[in-house]
Amino acid sequence: MGVDCHHPESAQPGLEGLALADAVAAAANKCERTRERLTPPRRRVLELLLEADGPMKAYDLIAAYGQDGEPAKPPTVYRALDFLERLGFAHRIESLNSYVPCRMEGSSHRAAFLICECCGTAEEFEPDFAPQFAAAEAAGYAVRTVTLEARGLCPACKPEA
Amino acid sequence: MGVDCHHPESAQPGLEGLALADAVAAAANKCERTRERLTPPRRRVLELLLEADGPMKAYDLIAAYGQDGEPAKPPTVYRALDFLERLGFAHRIESLNSYVPCRMEGSSHRAAFLICECCGTAEEFEPDFAPQFAAAEAAGYAVRTVTLEARGLCPACKPEA
């Protein structure tokens, strides 16, 4: 990432095997309940996000899309990402042009991340936007969504542990 | 913007005349005090940001750069933007790929915006990140910068005023 770093790549292991299957199944169930369709490209992109060790760029997804090494066409992946974001299965991290699977239980239109500038991990956390909301309402704004991205060093990368 | 809107473009008038000159002079003074150089391209990009009625895209700046209609070369503008961001004279709005001049007094490494999805204005406000900071520190993170972007409708664009 921005800062050179001697630490091992990413402290955020991707899912595999059963855990991966479970996560995908959970998403599929949620889709059925809401009459949404987890189609093959959408499922595939979700898998890739869940398997990854950290935020993925859209073109990483494009390159990794085909099991045989065949890349996807960009719109395929971007449309899947739109869907996954809309359903709350994934988030875009604006300051990285990257995407992560949602790690929170209750999906909402809120997203907040702690981004390590050393190892590149992006940890999702449950934000408390009360003060910001209050400020916005005081100014007469009707807030729809809020995104927050904090950048710094994660515990593993902090100089003095 | 995203939502179609009948309202007039942007409620955020740019600076002109004396106000513009004052704002640029203030930046120049601040630079002198810190031994930084407000060179012609940097000054020009700052002017353009201050004159604008709302967030500007990098390529808008590039197109508007020359007084005679001559566009700038991309690196010229991107380098100036890097400088202005570093000094706290401008902010990048990630979710819009756009830039605004800093409207706050005390420059800091924090930035928070209320972005109207109707008219496209982006109002900077003073964020209170106390709860987020607490959450981050609790998780062992050393936070360096925080950006927050809230999207919704500004007072002028809200349905029932």
Next chain:
DNA sequence: GCCTCAGCGTTATGAAATAACATAACCAGG
């Protein structure tokens, strides 16, 4: 003076995202 280095101009390229349009699958109502 002369060296160093931040800043600039320039060319070229890389990376991220979307426009546009044709085709195919889903599914509700007759």
Next chain:
DNA sequence: CCTGGTTATGTTATTTCATAACGCTGAGGC
């Protein structure tokens, strides 16, 4: 059923956003 509306996909091309790389210049320390 089958037919018409809606949703999703495939494909080609293009647009938008951002940076790499390299050489030149000018300001300020020694």
